[in-house]
Amino acid sequence: MVVDFFLSDQPEVPSEFALVRVSRRAMATRFEVAIPVGTHHDPVAAAEDALDLIDELEAQLTVYRDDSEVSQLNQTAADGFVEVESHLFALLSRCAGWTKETGGAFDIATGALTKAWGFFRREPSVPTQPARNEAMRASGTRHVLLDPARLAVKFRVRGLELNFGAVGKGYALDRAAELLRVKWGVRSALLHAGGSSAFAIGFPPGDTRGWPIDLQHPYEANASLGTLYLRDAGLGTSAATFQFFEYKGQKLGHLLDPRRGWPASGTASTSVIAPTAAEADAMSTAAFVLGASGAESLTRLRPALGAVVLPDESTRLMSLPGRKGEKSESAPRSSPASDVPCSPFDSERGGQSGLLAFNIAPGAFSPTAHVDHSQ
Template sequence: MNSDLELHTLVVGREAMACRFEVVFNAGEVPHATGLAIDALDLVDSIEERITVYRDSSELAAINAGAGLHWQPVAEDLFELLVHCRKLFDLTGGAFDIASGSLVRAWGFLKRQGRTPSDEELLLARAASGMPLVDLDLEGRRVRFLRPGVELNLGAIGKGWAIDAAIQKLAGDGVASVLIHGGQSSVRAIGVQGPDVPGRRGWRVGLRHPLRPDTRLATITLEKSALGTSGSGTQFFIERGQKLGHIMDPRTGRPSDGVLSATVIAPHAADADALATALYVLGPAGLAQIAPKGGTVAAILVVPARTSGSVQVLTANLDERTLAIQPGTGVEVTRVV
């Protein structure tokens, strides 16, 4: 994600959730913008403290530690997120599954030390993986696991959830135009980038070429919407000449392959992040499922082309007003939906 640099902006950033979060305002437009941005980033920090799997003191860690033994009470907003994650699990046919933490651990990606598990390890991890093993008590706002060893991991939706909360806070503070991103792969924007003049729409962000990280593949205009991109360009390991990335296919228990990057545009950042992960897992066959024709979700899937070094860009629910592919060689574009 790269914002248009020809427009003057005020950017306030901080490290959070293992990446760089930035709040981007139009310069001179919002009084006390720096203070508002700090408050928004403080909110992101507080959410990370609650949902991280890397701190034993987090609410999610407490759930993982106790829900295999007895019912665990859950805060209202976090419980609503868990319920929504179940709906996304159903929508994607299990391609998005927050209850696959045992698989992430078995493959070494929890500690960013990827490795291939033994057959026995993988069998045990798969037996403790999957949302059907998570029981949600809607009336009591409680959760329990139906067998020991289940682990919830919100890594595929947490950044987007935090960004949504920060955007909601800033909008409540009277901010009309702002963009927030986390690690450039999770983005949400409201209002207009630059002066609000006739003909200017939304915020323009760049989509990186998955094979050439310093090259922009496309420009996307976000109008009161969010963008999530999934790919395994940075977290992977090589075994016997095969690249194995950190994005798991919960249905098979193995790392997904065959896709270079998956991008989803949706009204909220949490959904964009989750559905981008699911689309990466599902591949081209999942485009119509993730971004059905005429719906509020759009998608861009980048897969290898037949020619070495070239890519095929598959799009769904996107027109020229929203998506502009950068001219260049080695890029084939196909509109699927």
């Protein structure tokens, strides 16, 4: 049995692996909770409760509703400190830490940039230089002040907007998984949000490696890069190959480099395993911006992370394991994939053609035998 992010019908599997799957639309994607049959007394009620919580979190985090807590914060925080709900403040604090750790490659305070490029309304175009300069002036977590004693937030510049699009789905999955574990006693489940985020509780019956998840090929809708086994951890995937526009012969994707105010390039897709889905989302975004050598640095800085990276227009499957225990001060500011020395997977490990793997445990990832993504 392999559960992939893009499967709409229950796969043909042995009865002991059959799943109760409950799904719902939220955050512009399909959230699903899958619980193995026979492992819980009321899996449907548990899944529905988790999805209800995700609906509540969408209402809080969305920037597409003027009455959401985040939209209200964006409208008023430049005038003074605004108290926010405790979980939201904790998320803001974590995001600020991830921005620092990634050298600014991940940053939620980039709503102005997203709007300047037209991605907010899905009408992308290259902004004028003055418009981009103004958006850069009003972007960056360095302009966000956090008061832990009051759980309050203030913006130091007008026009700054928070946007949790890069981390919200993973955060919602973490909260839903916590509810399933604590309130409902669920010990085995897979939660996912479309093709970008997942969290695994335990493992499916009979397979202690974890939940098998197919990583979608960024260029081919029905192709897989390989199978990753996830257990009590989160997974985040970032790719811009299906959301882009062309400009002067270039494909410009929706994932922006917050440091330059320009779409990130040089990477086709990144998938990161982390202790939580929110962190996996944040770090996959940062790894996409930083490139393959940046992903390696992140796994050195945080040994709990693992990463699978497909450099743009790469044609060989490579392996460069992260070296646990090594530390680096910060992720590199720029890191073209071609700068990374790599060696191919050997035939005994299986696989060829296209990926880089950092700090992935042996047996935790099975690449596809052949990947062809020439454009």
